[in-house]
Amino acid sequence: MTRFAYVNGRYQPHADAMIHIEDRGFQFADAIYEVWSVRAGELMDADGHFARLDRSLRELRITNPKTEAGYRLVIAELLRRNRVRDGLVYLQISRGRARRDHAFPSGPVRPTVVMTTKRLDHAAAQRRADAGVAVISLPDQRWARRDIKTVNLLPNVLAKQAAHEAGAAEAWLVDAGGQVTEGASTNAWIVTADGVLVTRQTDHDILHGITRARIIQRAQALGYTIEERAFTVAEAQSAREAFMTSATSFVTPIIRIDNRPVGNGAPGSVATALRSAYLEPI
Structure with a gap:
């Protein structure tokens, strides 16, 4: 079965998903992430994770590219495509792609959004x-x-x-x-x-x-x-x-x-x- 990832608005085969080499997450670790556990198809402690996601972005002065409702829609679709009922969802958001320079980009840059899922063996x-x-x-x-x-x-x-x-x-x-x-x-x-x-x-x-x-x-x-x-x-x-x-x-x-x-x-x-x-x- 093909495994899917979500990258900047597109669902892609996991093996083909990629970001640009000048993405600031890759160059500087200028990025945040969040992880939700999934049990029986439901996100655990979802509200707390969404609140921490928003806080992490604010602390790094990265504009949140989606609403909570938007993230939930993507998560639900990604879980469906990957047939994950018990596992986790990984979300990473970087400041985005820009010419390599330590300082923040001077112009507007769209944050990079990457999301993946995987199954976990809760019995193990x-x-x-x-x-x-x-x-x-x-x-x-x-x-x-x-x-x-x-x-x-x-x-x-x-x-x-x-x-x-x-x-x-x-x-x-x-x-x-x-x-x-x-x-x-x-x-x-x-x-x-x-x-x-x-x-x-x-x-x-x-x-x-x-x-x-x-x-x-x-x-x-x-x-x-x-x-x-x-x-x-x-x-x-x-x-x-x-x-x-x-x-x-x-x-x-x-x-x-x-x-x-x-x-x-x-x-x-x-x-x-x-x-x-x-x-x-x-």
């Missing part, structure tokens, strides 16, 4: 969550505006590769003060001995995860106490539980950090309960 993801995963810790070498969802992801790529080579699922990034910021592609959480859920506060140091925000809501509804603050790797290793959240991992328990077991070395009851609560219909 559930098996991974049931078993729990390992993470490693690495120095955080990213730029100072991690709250903007840009495509400046090279430090994240290198961290994720280091995790892969270490047999881990994720890398937790650590700032100069020894505090965990977040994962290479996830938000980081721990559960203290007293049962308090801790995740880093939303400032410029982390991406404001949409799944993270939803988990806070679900956890509060279940009666858990939330602390939004930084924590060290040592605190995480001695915590009752640890887990990570994202649009693609949902809530995934972490059972080892730098080869040291967390808790009893098995997925904890809090993370398991939160994953179930998150995946319930709203």
Whole structure:
């Protein structure tokens, strides 16, 4: 079956889709992206992702080329063409094509819009969550505006590769003060001995995860106490539980950090309960 992508108003075979070599996303990573998880044909946490998309564009001073309704129409058609019921939607918007110069183009430039979809095996993801995963810790070498969802992801790529080579699922990034910021592609959480859920506060140091925000809501509804603050790797290793959240991992328990077991070395009851609560219909 032919896989389709959406590029600047056209649905094209995925293998033939392309952008110009002077697109600023390619030349400078002058672009943002957004990812929606899809379950049973429906976008998860759609409103939050659309709001973050709009914010990221504003922060980079890129004009939003579509309305939310326009994006939803394209997403629906792309899901239909690719026959995706469970998977994800990836959207990338760059400042557009212009003569290579670091400064913004002086004249009007149409933003480049690229959208793709892919299927995900949610059963395999559930098996991974049931078993729990390992993470490693690495120095955080990213730029100072991690709250903007840009495509400046090279430090994240290198961290994720280091995790892969270490047999881990994720890398937790650590700032100069020894505090965990977040994962290479996830938000980081721990559960203290007293049962308090801790995740880093939303400032410029982390991406404001949409799944993270939803988990806070679900956890509060279940009666858990939330602390939004930084924590060290040592605190995480001695915590009752640890887990990570994202649009693609949902809530995934972490059972080892730098080869040291967390808790009893098995997925904890809090993370398991939160994953179930998150995946319930709203």
